[in-house]
Amino acid sequence: MPEPRPDLTNHLAEVWRTVYRLLGNTEDARECLQQTFVDAMRIDLDTVQSWRAVLCQIATRRAMDLLRKRYRERGSFEPLIADPTHDDPPNAALDYKELCHRVRESLAALPDLQGEAFWLRHIEQWSPEEISRELGIETGHVRVLVHRAVKHLQQTLNHESRELLSRRGGS
Amino acid sequence: MNSVNSPSDEALIRRIQEAFEQESVPECPSAEELLRPVDARSAVDARSAVDARSAVDAFVEIDARR
Numbered sequence: 444m445p446e447p448r449p450d451l452t453n454h455l456a457e458v459w460r461t462v463y464r465l466l467g468n469t470e471d472a473r474e475c476l477q478q479t480f481v482d483a484m485r486i487d488l489d490t491v492q493s494w495r496a497v498l499c500q501i502a503t504r505r506a507m508d509l510l511r512k513r514y515r516e517r518g519s520f521e522p523l524i525a526d527p528t529h530d531d532p533p534n535a536a537l538d539y540k541e542l543c544h545r546v547r548e549s550l551a552a553l554p555d556l557q558g559e560a561f562w563l564r565h566i567e568q569w570s571p572e573e574i575s576r577e578l579g580i581e582t583g584h585v586r587v588l589v590h591r592a593v594k595h596l597q598q599t600l601n602h603e604s605r606e607l608l609s610r611r612g613g614s
Numbered sequence: 615m616n617s618v619n620s621p622s623d624e625a626l627i628r629r630i631q632e633a634f635e636q637e638s639v640p641e642c643p644s645a646e647e648l649l650r651p652v653d654a655r656s657a658v659d660a661r662s663a664v665d666a667r668s669a670v671d672a673f674v675e676i677d678a679r680r
Contacts, residue, residue: 455642455645456642459639459642459643460639460642463639463640464634464637464639467637469640473643539632539633539636539637540633540637542629542630542633543633543634543637546630546633546634565627565630565631566630566631566634590618590619593619593623593626593627594623596626596630597622597623597626600626
């Protein structure tokens with residue numbers, strides 16, 4: 444029986460961070476992490492350049508699937524409390540916890556690959572070339588997917604934030 | 615399609631990045647803890663846990679050979 448490699452722990456911690464931040468709760472994150480390793484075993488070894496990248500990409504995809512399922516079943520969020528600063532852009536009315544919730548919800552509503560591409564590009568901070576390699580799509584396509592996701596987030600988050608400000612203004 | 619972000623897009627991206635950076639992430643469970651069967655809550659859960667355990671064992675073995 445071979446000894447476990449120490450870098451497996453490093454992979455676990457990184458993947459854990461990805462799935463936890465995407466999902467925001469421990470139970471879902473554990474389920475997603477388990478599934479990520481099951482999926483990784485089905486990959487053709489010859490295609491793997493970086494296990495870290497492969498695991499992170501699978502984890503992101505799995506977590507997106509779970510997010511979509513969660514929001515389909517649950518419906519919309521209960522509004523949270525935020526502290527608006529009127530000089531800031533509209534999305535600044537959302538505090539960071541609420542913003543994370545809203546981003547998860549918005550990402551879950553995106554078509555396949557858009558949310559995944561956005562997450563890998565702007566949260567995991569991968570280059571478009573890395574995303575292209577791991578998702579198996581052209582770099583230009585990656586840029587378009589990410590751009591569309593940003594526009595979607597801009598629209599939905601600003602709409603949510605304006606509604607929040609409006610409710611407070613009217614109370 | 616023009617995929618260049620506007621200044622407001624860039625501001626939003628920074629804000630989202632900051633928000634996720636501020637969210638605390640619990641410590642990663644150990645491999646043993648993570649892959650331990652979850653009290654066999656159901657036959658499906660138990661099967662998944664066994665699958666995951668086998669998968670990680672196999673993963674470690676293959677990774678060690680590379």
